[in-house]
Amino acid sequence: MTDPDNFKETGKASNRRLYFEDAYRREFESRVLEFRSFEGRPALVLEATCFYPEGGGQPGDLGEIDGVKVVGVIEDQGQILHLLEKEVRAEKVKGKIDWARRYDFMQQHSGQHLLSGVFFELLGAETLSFHLGEETASIELDLAQLGEVDTEKVERRSAEIIFENRSIKTYFVEEREINQIPFRKKPAKSGLIRVVEIDRFDYSACGGTHVRQTGEIGLVKIIGQEKIRKNVRVYFVCGYRALKDYQHKEKILARLATGLGTSIIQLPLTVERLQFEARDLRKRCLKLREEMNQYEAEKIMAEARGIIIDRLFEDRTAEEARHLGLKIVHSGRFLVIFGIKGESRNHLLLTRAAEIPLDLRKWMDWLRENFEARGGGSDSLIEMALPKSQNLEEIISELKNKIAPELEGNHS
Ligand SMILES: [Zn+2]
Structure with a gap:
């Protein structure tokens, strides 16, 4: 030495x-x-x-x-x-x-040596790179994937060595003495080599700053991972960062629990129940909408004074209007023109019963050229979006006047 x-x-x-x-x-x-x-x-x-x-x-x-x-x-x-x-x-x-900042780095950096040592001991995984930032710390491991069980084992083993409060020693060795040190990873450096040893557990060549004893690392907690190339990058927190992370997550959970009127422990069950209820409500909602559409379609058809049915809606989505329109043309010999006023754009729906032999696409160009409409469809249904500046009422009435003469020949 x-x-x-x-x-x-x-x-x-x-x-x-x-x-x-x-x-x-x-x-x-x-x-x-x-x-x-x-x-x-x-x-x-x-x-x-x-x-x-x-x-x-x-x-x-x-x-x-x-x-x-x-x-x-x-x-x-x-x-x-x-x-x-x-x-x-x-x-x-x-x-x-700036001591607070430096001590934080010492905790994370020492924790990294420990974590890398444990990954090597338990999974034979080598640490390929290490990144320490003001907010995050991560290592890239020579590991295809990291499961939940292994993650917990690694955290548990790290905690064990922390609680044993082993000393973390640093000393210098000459290049020729390298073989006397059981390095986790042989240093590539020549000349004097600085060894950082977690007492009888991990030997690394490192020029960084570290805490004196593993107890000062406090806790090593893995908080995330991502796939990178063929390897896994593991994010972790140590010391005060781990405490801060715990406090932050506890606050999130407490807020969620309070919001849902339950306790943190009951949170998973409560959320599951709510998800189930939401699915059930969605189903019932769809069924009710279907029934409502049926009633509305029947009412509209009873009020119809000809083949063309036109309506302007302000309180429904284009999708809801399409459902209603299709219900009508599937139940009777009608041609439907619906205008739907939207938040940012208006919509126009044109659809007809199968027995009316008209190709609705022929009005698409007219709508595009005169009203900046965009959209498309088939011969029996077209849907167009229009800018809010275009007068929907007028367009519907013009359209009606254009279509009516074409239907006369088919009038029953
Ligand atoms: Zn180090």
Whole structure:
């Protein structure tokens, strides 16, 4: 095992990374090595820093240096650059990281090591990539699918290791010592390698920040998954995020339960019952509509003074009007012209009994050209949509005048 201080001698880094020595350190003082600018922003290179630079799936720290906001921390050719909101000119500066944010990342990141270790132990699944964001954390697994039973097993096993409160140790090894460490995944890196070990359970090469003991992960909960290529991407929450997630979901359930006048426990049964009732009501509704249509159709036919029946509706859908129209032409020798006033557009329905030998499509072009109508149909039924600006009453009356002479020859 090697001393982390040697890390800078490898030439890989010229700044002392205080977060390697103590991930819990939030404040520090350091000499400024260089004032630079990066993409138009003032940037500082420090002799030592607690700020973790973006990398390895973990976002960079935020915070402040001499009271000025640090808006990003990146690594550029082995140097850690602190990007600042405005320039800081001093030989020595005081830095402070946004601790709540960093601790959240430490919980998620440590939880990821644990979760990846458990997936490997129980299912032989390798972690192919890791993403940690401000809101979500996910790993991509070399797994075709993940079922409910396995998910619960993985969560349960993770909890076990959390409750054992195992230590999470970090140390450096030389490249030639790699074979002495039972890595879950052999590091591809050369030179000094930083090992993160969940005591006797998982060994990973990682340069991120982690909590000291598994107990601090609090809980690992899988909250979603999606198929990606041939693999599965698993979303998870740890620590305070898991608590927040639980609180949020509890609130949703409580609101639903209150709204439905039941308890959270009774919610599934209540929803099932409501779904059943809704299906039943829908069926009865259809049956009643059918009966109503029948009555209405009979009434309209009794009132009819010729072959053409025309009506203007304002309180029904085009579909309901079509049902009614078809009922009429199926029961008697009629030609139906229905206008239906809609929310955004009006509709026109034209249909006829089978024994009237008229091709209704011949009025489609006339409607299109004169009234911006759109639609289509067959020789016995056409349906057109019209803009609200067109006068439906007038169109119906004009249509009636056009059709009436054609029916005269067929009058019985
Ligand atoms: Zn890590």
